[in-house]
Amino acid sequence: MTATTLAPAKSRAPFSAMTPVRYLFALLIVGVTVAPLLFVILGGFRTNAQINTDPAGLPSPWVFSNYANILASESFWRFLGNSALISISSTAIAVGLGSMAAFALSRYRFKGREALYSMFTIGLLFPLGVAILPVYLLLRQLHLLESWVGVALPQAAFALPVTIIILRPFMAAIPTEIEDAAVVDGATRLGFFWRILLPLSRPALVTVSVLAFITSWNGYLLPLLVFNDPANFTLPLGVATFQSQYAQDTASILAFTALSIVPALVFFIFAERHIVGGLTGSVKG
Amino acid sequence: MSTTTAVVTPDVTTAAGSPSPQGPPRRRSHLRKRLELLLLLGPATVLFVAFVFFPLVAASYYSLFDWNGFGPLTRFVGFDNYAKALGDPLFQGAIGHNLFIVIASLVVQLPLSIALALLLNGKIRGRTGLRLLVFAPYVLSEAVTAVIWLSLLQPNGVVDGLLESVGLGGLVQLWLADQSVVMFTIFAVVTWKYIGFGIILFLAGLQGVPEELREAAQIDGATGWQTTRLIVLPLLGPTIRIWVFLSIIGSLQLFDLVWIMTLGGPAGASTTMASYLIDRGFRRYEFGFGSAVAIILFVICFVFALFYQRFALRRDTQGAITGRVE
Numbered sequence: 001m002t003a004t005t006l007a008p009a010k011s012r013a014p015f016s017a018m019t020p021v022r023y024l025f026a027l028l029i030v031g032v033t034v035a036p037l038l039f040v041i042l043g044g045f046r047t048n049a050q051i052n053t054d055p056a057g058l059p060s061p062w063v064f065s066n067y068a069n070i071l072a073s074e075s076f077w078r079f080l081g082n083s084a085l086i087s088i089s090s091t092a093i094a095v096g097l098g099s100m101a102a103f104a105l106s107r108y109r110f111k112g113r114e115a116l117y118s119m120f121t122i123g124l125l126f127p128l129g130v131a132i133l134p135v136y137l138l139l140r141q142l143h144l145l146e147s148w149v150g151v152a153l154p155q156a157a158f159a160l161p162v163t164i165i166i167l168r169p170f171m172a173a174i175p176t177e178i179e180d181a182a183v184v185d186g187a188t189r190l191g192f193f194w195r196i197l198l199p200l201s202r203p204a205l206v207t208v209s210v211l212a213f214i215t216s217w218n219g220y221l222l223p224l225l226v227f228n229d230p231a232n233f234t235l236p237l238g239v240a241t242f243q244s245q246y247a248q249d250t251a252s253i254l255a256f257t258a259l260s261i262v263p264a265l266v267f268f269i270f271a272e273r274h275i276v277g278g279l280t281g282s283v284k285g
Numbered sequence: 286m287s288t289t290t291a292v293v294t295p296d297v298t299t300a301a302g303s304p305s306p307q308g309p310p311r312r313r314s315h316l317r318k319r320l321e322l323l324l325l326l327g328p329a330t331v332l333f334v335a336f337v338f339f340p341l342v343a344a345s346y347y348s349l350f351d352w353n354g355f356g357p358l359t360r361f362v363g364f365d366n367y368a369k370a371l372g373d374p375l376f377q378g379a380i381g382h383n384l385f386i387v388i389a390s391l392v393v394q395l396p397l398s399i400a401l402a403l404l405l406n407g408k409i410r411g412r413t414g415l416r417l418l419v420f421a422p423y424v425l426s427e428a429v430t431a432v433i434w435l436s437l438l439q440p441n442g443v444v445d446g447l448l449e450s451v452g453l454g455g456l457v458q459l460w461l462a463d464q465s466v467v468m469f470t471i472f473a474v475v476t477w478k479y480i481g482f483g484i485i486l487f488l489a490g491l492q493g494v495p496e497e498l499r500e501a502a503q504i505d506g507a508t509g510w511q512t513t514r515l516i517v518l519p520l521l522g523p524t525i526r527i528w529v530f531l532s533i534i535g536s537l538q539l540f541d542l543v544w545i546m547t548l549g550g551p552a553g554a555s556t557t558m559a560s561y562l563i564d565r566g567f568r569r570y571e572f573g574f575g576s577a578v579a580i581i582l583f584v585i586c587f588v589f590a591l592f593y594q595r596f597a598l599r600r601d602t603q604g605a606i607t608g609r610v611e
Contacts, residue, residue: 022404022407022409023409025404026404026405026409029405029419030415032477033421033422033477036422036433036477037421039437040436043436054446055441055445055447093332097328097329097332100324100329104325104326108318108321110318116330119333123338125590126337127559127583129540129563129582130340131336131337131340131579132340132563132579133344133354133575133576133579134339134341134343134344134347135340137354137572138336154336157336158337190321214424217426218425218426218427218428219426235426236426236427236429236541237428239429243432243545250436254436257432257436261425264424264426264429265421268424269417272420
């Protein structure tokens with residue numbers, strides 16, 4: 001209540017009339033975005049019979065077996081583990097190699113620097129779909145089909161453009177005085193990169209890591225083509241396959257889906273600031 | 286040793302500018318710089334060329350052959366694959382479906398997300414939580430999104446049930462099985478997933494609109510709407526242009542959602558360029574033909590991006606083509 005008495009002092013007449021409308025719309029938006037998620041989560045606590053007779057109802061009684069079955073199934077955990085392994089490796093590769101390249105592209109002068117940078121940036125316009133047939137053939141030749149490496153490597157390659165585009169201006173903006181001081185203190189250029197520039201670039205590194213991780217975690221097309229053996233499936237692939245295999249068992253599908261949302265949402269809550277920062281940061285160039 | 290390398294700091298690299306009298310150390314430091322560059326740039330470049338750049342070149346080569354992906358490339362057909370693709374009504378339909386998503390996004394999602402961002406930008410309690418919730422669908426994979434909506438949209442499912450319970454049972458459709466409805470359904474799901482991204486982007490953009498400008502306008506007697514239209518929207522220009530760019534590129538590449546929800550059906554009514562490409566390439570092993578489709582998709586994206594970069598984005602970003610962020 002105190003807030004409402006204080007507020008009018010700053011923003012006056014036209015706004016106060018809008019306030020109830022604002023809240024109404026805010027509620028509406030939240031309803032539309034959250035209701036489907038709630039339906040999925042709650043649906044997992046119902047039986048198929050409950051869902052069939054009253055699709056939008058609440059669980060009554062609450063059933064825990066759907067979730068219990070999924071949590072007890074080996075495949076869910078395996079999908080989760082595969083996803084984690086692939087996303088973490090792909091992120092590490094993309095950010096590791098990307099930061100090295102961004103360092104060279106931002107703080108060295110050499111012939112062809114801008115051309116090389118352009119090559120990386122143009123990569124943003126190559127959808128994975130365009131490259132997928134030759135990538136598939138290449139992976140087949142390298143015997144990387146059915147291997148997590150076969151997903152992690154191309155995903156890292158496709159994450160390089162965004163990584164470099166965000167890191168390069170960030171690294172370029174770090175004052176040369178710091179570098180000069182380091183050199184005076186006897187640091188080599190690579191020592192400067194490792195011991196000073198990388199720690200200083202931490203905010204940008206976190207942002208690019210988050211972006212690379214999410215992209216890899218959510219990837220569907222590449223795992224779809226690389227993996228035939230369900231033992232290798234990632235979570236998105238697992239969810240989609242589970243859905244088509246158990247099409248009649250809606251309750252289990254909902255429980256499976258709800259559980260697969262959890263890691264994404266938890267990660268998102270921790271990383272939200274960096275996701276938004278990364279997006280808006282890239283907007284400002 | 287380390288002092289020698291100091292000569293190679295980036296700003297002094299015009300080595301002629303700082304002539305060191307002794308030849309050998311400089312040459313050695315040059316060599317060292319090259320080695321450093323090789324070490325720093327080599328791995329990223331190799332990875333990028335192998336999985337991004339080379340495949341594009343390879344695809345343009347394969348596209349000239351009738352080839353199933355196995356054995357040698359012998360049946361050269363020139364541009365036949367391109368002609369065949371562009372002449373296929375199914376592919377023409379796919380282009381149309383992508384265009385539909387592009388245009389519907391511009392007409393519906395853009396104004397909607399700006400309006401919602403303006404609303405959420407006002408003083409509201411729990412705004413942070415609200416933003417978090419609105420953004421949640423964006424972090425879900427398209428695969429999970431597709432499965433969620435498959436459950437919601439199944440016949441006699443929640444959506445149908447809700448419509449009936451509010452007396453709109455007449456609106457109930459075969460959401461994904463009716464050729465005339467399916468693209469609208471897919472667009473609705475796309476909107477559900479990506480609207481939060483737009484809202485967050487525009488909220489960030491609104492942070493950049495100085496409060497003083499609005500206040501000044503209000504003191505001059507401008508109504509809220511006038512302030513929004515004449516002050517806020519123009520200042521939001523760069524954000525809008527970025528959104529439009531990302532939205533169009535994303536719409537042209539639509540795949541996961543469609544593939545899981547409909548496989549491009551019924552009867553090709555929701556086929557997109559990417560789903561057509563995967564269907565031809567990987568389900569029918571038409572690698573040459575699929576490559577031609579890939580190149581067409583690439584050219585469409587590339588030409589659009591080039592023009593957009595040149596005419597719309599240049600003012601904002603000076604060369605940085607920004608984020609494919611899915």
